[in-house]
Amino acid sequence: MGNYVSRRDFIKKTAAAALILAGPAGSVLDAGNVFAKTAVKKETAISPIIKSDVKEIEGEKVVWLAEDSAEYKKLMLPKIHLPLIAQNGGLVPLTIDSKHPMKKGNYIKAFHIFDFNNPKSKLATFNLTPENGRAYISTRIKLQQESYVQVVTEYSDGKMFGGKEYVKVTVGGC
Amino acid sequence: MKIGTIMVRVPRKVKKGEIFKVMSITRHPMDTGLVKNPKTGKIIPMWIINKVDIYYDKKLVTACDYGIGISANPFLAFYLKADKKAPLEFVMYDTHHNIYKKTVTINVV
Numbered sequence: 001m002g003n004y005v006s007r008r009d010f011i012k013k014t015a016a017a018a019l020i021l022a023g024p025a026g027s028v029l030d031a032g033n034v035f036a037k038t039a040v041k042k043e044t045a046i047s048p049i050i051k052s053d054v055k056e057i058e059g060e061k062v063v064w065l066a067e068d069s070a071e072y073k074k075l076m077l078p079k080i081h082l083p084l085i086a087q088n089g090g091l092v093p094l095t096i097d098s099k100h101p102m103k104k105g106n107y108i109k110a111f112h113i114f115d116f117n118n119p120k121s122k123l124a125t126f127n128l129t130p131e132n133g134r135a136y137i138s139t140r141i142k143l144q145q146e147s148y149v150q151v152v153t154e155y156s157d158g159k160m161f162g163g164k165e166y167v168k169v170t171v172g173g174c
Numbered sequence: 175m176k177i178g179t180i181m182v183r184v185p186r187k188v189k190k191g192e193i194f195k196v197m198s199i200t201r202h203p204m205d206t207g208l209v210k211n212p213k214t215g216k217i218i219p220m221w222i223i224n225k226v227d228i229y230y231d232k233k234l235v236t237a238c239d240y241g242i243g244i245s246a247n248p249f250l251a252f253y254l255k256a257d258k259k260a261p262l263e264f265v266m267y268d269t270h271h272n273i274y275k276k277t278v279t280i281n282v283v
Contacts, residue, residue, distance in 0.1 A: 090245055090246070091245045118243055120241055120242050123243035124241055126236065126237075126252075129234070129236065131230060131254065132236065133255035137252055138252070139249055140244070140248070141243055142206070142244065173245070
């Protein structure tokens with residue numbers, strides 16, 4: 001008779017279980033409501049970061065490679081130097097530097113800079129020639145909020161490859 | 175300083191075949207056309223430099239197309255290979271149809 005449960009015992013246990021179930025569930029629901037309200041407020045302040053990449057420029061397809069792949073190193077894609085946190089969004093220093101040789105027939109033709117969180121996504125285009133001797137550009141750009149700055153590198157044979165870098169901005173400047 | 179003045183920094187002397195850095199800064203407001211004047215409440219119209227051409231020995235070396243995402247007083251640095259003693263010319267065009275020019279000579283020893 002080990003499985004015998006008395007009527008009094010049964011009622012006590014079920015009541016306790018119901019309390020345990022109801023108590024935390026109710027509080028969790030309330031907490032959820034609170035979180036939902038604050039989340040809505042935050043979303044209106046900062047729009048979400050757009051993570052999509054540039055797919056094509058003037059009909060030419062842009063290729064995105066993994067940063068640790070062998071082909072990425074072979075192509076000598078440029079390094080993008082940006083500050084970790086930009087305190088003033090109106091003045092963010094940006095440097096693009098590559099060790100790719102600049103000889104006739106094999107050189108870097110252009111850098112295209114994009115930022116999808118800005119009101120106008122295309123920031124600038126820099127066209128280079130073999131007379132430059134080194135694929136290097138340094139400027140200052142405006143950023144609306146924290147986002148990914150994308151640099152598309154165009155080679156002399158017409159192929160395009162992309163790379164991006166994340167920046168935090170405290171005060172927007174666009 | 176007047177709007178449109180270009181300041182260029184190049185090394186005083188360079189050896190033949192050397193790759194050297196050229197730095198430039200231009201005085202320009204670069205208004206995006208999205209900002210309101212806090213006193214009057216009117217939108218400040220767009221006024222930007224949208225094209226920069228750089229000639230070395232009367233040959234186009236670097237050309238830039240700017241949008242509204244370039245900061246005020248635009249800064250530009252790039253590298254150049256020294257071939258011979260020749261002028262380096264900056265030509266900038268803006269949306270109000272002004273043209274700004276600056277020429278410096280490069281001394282190749």
